[in-house]
Amino acid sequence: MTYAPAAPAPALQGVPEPTAARLRRPRWRDPRLVTGVVVVALSVALGSWVVSAASRTVPVYVADGALTPGEPVTSASVRVADVRLGAGTARYLPADEALPADLVALRVVDDGELVPLTALGADAGVRSVAVPVATGLSDRIRPGAVVDLWFVPSPPAAAGEVDRPEPRTLAEQVVVEQVETAEGAIVVQGQVTLHVLVPADALPAVLTALSDTGTVAVVPVAGDVR
Template identity: 75%
Template sequence: MTYAPAAPAPAVREQGLPEPVATRLRRPGWRDPRLVTGLVIVALSVACGSWVVSAASRTTPVFVADGALTPGAPLTAESLRTVDVRLGSGTGRYLSAAEPLPADLVVLRVVDDGELVPLTALGADADVRSVSVPVGSGLSDRIRAGVVVDLWFVPEVPVTHEAGAGRPEPATLAKDVVVEQVDAQDGAIVVDGTVTLHVLVPEDSLPTVLAALSDAGTVAVVPVAGGVR
């Protein structure tokens, strides 16, 4: 004999309890504050990223030295060239090529060839004077424009100097002077020959140097260790 399954008993609704209502999620509209806030944040992020990329790729023209610039030399367009650099806020420390070159400026310290020209290296006047110093012996190839040297005076030994008597001692003429220019005959830099150095002597040392140049003796040029300004 086959038995049919019994039908489930009907659910008994408790008296007095409300029937539950299913909650449905609604798609946010354009006036939803959360959607507006999200769009504003995305827009600001895109704008900030674009500004950062643009600022990082922006270049500024500045002047660099076209050859070594030495103290006391007037600043001219012929002694400079222009390059485009990305220095951010540091660009303001250098001479801008986006504006006309200021007039009546001189160099206050050495600016090497190819170096960006800092504003601190320029001024209205330099407290140095260019002096030509003839050197009768060969010089090291370290002696070039921009190198710092000491000037010494070596007195000439008198003809009447007695044997065994003390020789005149060399004396310092000026310390830490900058070589402005080197004039020499072919090969005179490394071998004996006639060499003329143009050095920038501070005004307070000028009388001593000029007196030594007219005295009997020679002027020796001694490079300063690490002496490049």
């Protein structure tokens, strides 16, 4: 018994035959392609800028030794250092231009510290005074230390006198500018001359005490860690 092949089903009237979808090559005028290229370019540019900004250095001045109030700030008292500061650069003394004339320190700037603009000015209102000290000094007495100056009167000449003047304060919170020792002297034992920065209003009392019969004692301020 033989079978004849089935006849194909008749096509439906009005229904289009399906066609295979073809991948179209993107064109430069395609908005999606243009947007992707722009995003990639911006990302590369931004990354390059960040790396370049992070590695960029600027020259600023650094204290070459402790700067004390009233001390002139010159090329001999500072040195140049290249640092990465970013937005904080404007807070420090730039080294890409000449130092202003008559520039002085208004507060202590420690050795090796970046010199902030807020620590500089034209007049600190203090005067340097040499104070000889014959007694032992604390090892905390060094340039930049904050001390009080006291006057200790000499004992009465007559043995029967009992009314001995009490020590009195000459100046408070003054800064040690320089510690000058005699040749071969040890700071804590030998003769020492301190150069201290005395405010102008306390200057008469300090100078009077230096010429009086007695001694000037230098007392470190508690809590000062300079």
